[in-house]
Amino acid sequence: MNFFYTSVYTSHLSHLILAITTCLCLFVSSVNAEEVKSQEAIFTDAFDGSPIKTPLKDGEEETPALKEFKATSVNPYLGNEEAIAKGKAVYEAWCVACHDVGAKGKMGPSLVGKTFKYPQTANDVGMFAVIYNGASGAMQAFSKREITQDEILKLISYIRSITPQ
Numbered sequence: 001m002n003f004f005y006t007s008v009y010t011s012h013l014s015h016l017i018l019a020i021t022t023c024l025c026l027f028v029s030s031v032n033a034e035e036v037k038s039q040e041a042i043f044t045d046a047f048d049g050s051p052i053k054t055p056l057k058d059g060e061e062e063t064p065a066l067k068e069f070k071a072t073s074v075n076p077y078l079g080n081e082e083a084i085a086k087g088k089a090v091y092e093a094w095c096v097a098c099h100d101v102g103a104k105g106k107m108g109p110s111l112v113g114k115t116f117k118y119p120q121t122a123n124d125v126g127m128f129a130v131i132y133n134g135a136s137g138a139m140q141a142f143s144k145r146e147i148t149q150d151e152i153l154k155l156i157s158y159i160r161s162i163t164p165q
């Protein structure tokens with residue numbers, strides 16, 4: 001009898017522990033999902049991963065989209081037709097000579113593949129950092145040119161829009 005009660009008790013206890021663990025796991029994963037969704041953007045150097053700062057130029061405006069991008073790491077221009085059209089124009093003015101039409105790569109690598117020379121290029125914060133801060137050789141830091149950070153976001157939305165799924 002004693003044994004019976006003990007085992008019933010133990011099995012209830014183990015159910016309880018299982019339930020608590022499940023709740024905790026669900027809670028932790030929902031918190032994590034929330035963090036992934038809106039995480040402040042940390043821009044890093046393509047070579048050593050060290051953090052870089054992205055100050056605005058004199059007179060440059062922090063557009064609502066740029067502000068949102070820096071606060072959440074999500075590019076608000078993704079899928080926005082107007083932004084994509086503007087990004088394409090910027091691409092044709094500044095990038096096409098080296099990365100070719102459709103960003104398929106020429107003397108600079110393809111920007112529309114599945115893998116990249118710098119793994120961080122796969123996400124928008126990382127690609128922003130490479131464009132802003134530059135990489136080696138011909139890939140200059142575009143923060144030094146007449147391109148705004150808002151235009152970099154539009155450029156990225158254009159590049160992602162022509163990337164095969």
Ligand code: HEC
Pocket residue numbers: 091094095096097098099107108109110111115116117118119121127130131135136137138139140142155
């Ligand atoms: C003068 C030639 C040249 C121009 C212009 C140029 N790039 Fe590049 N780009 C390169 C080269 C070369 C590399 C490879 C750099 C390296 O290996 O470090 C590169 C690398 C990159 C990468 C990293 C790719 C990867 O695989 O990780 C991105 C992103 C990029 N360029 C975007 C742009 C964008 C956007 C523009 C226009 C604003 C642009 N580039 C203009 C030559 C150029």
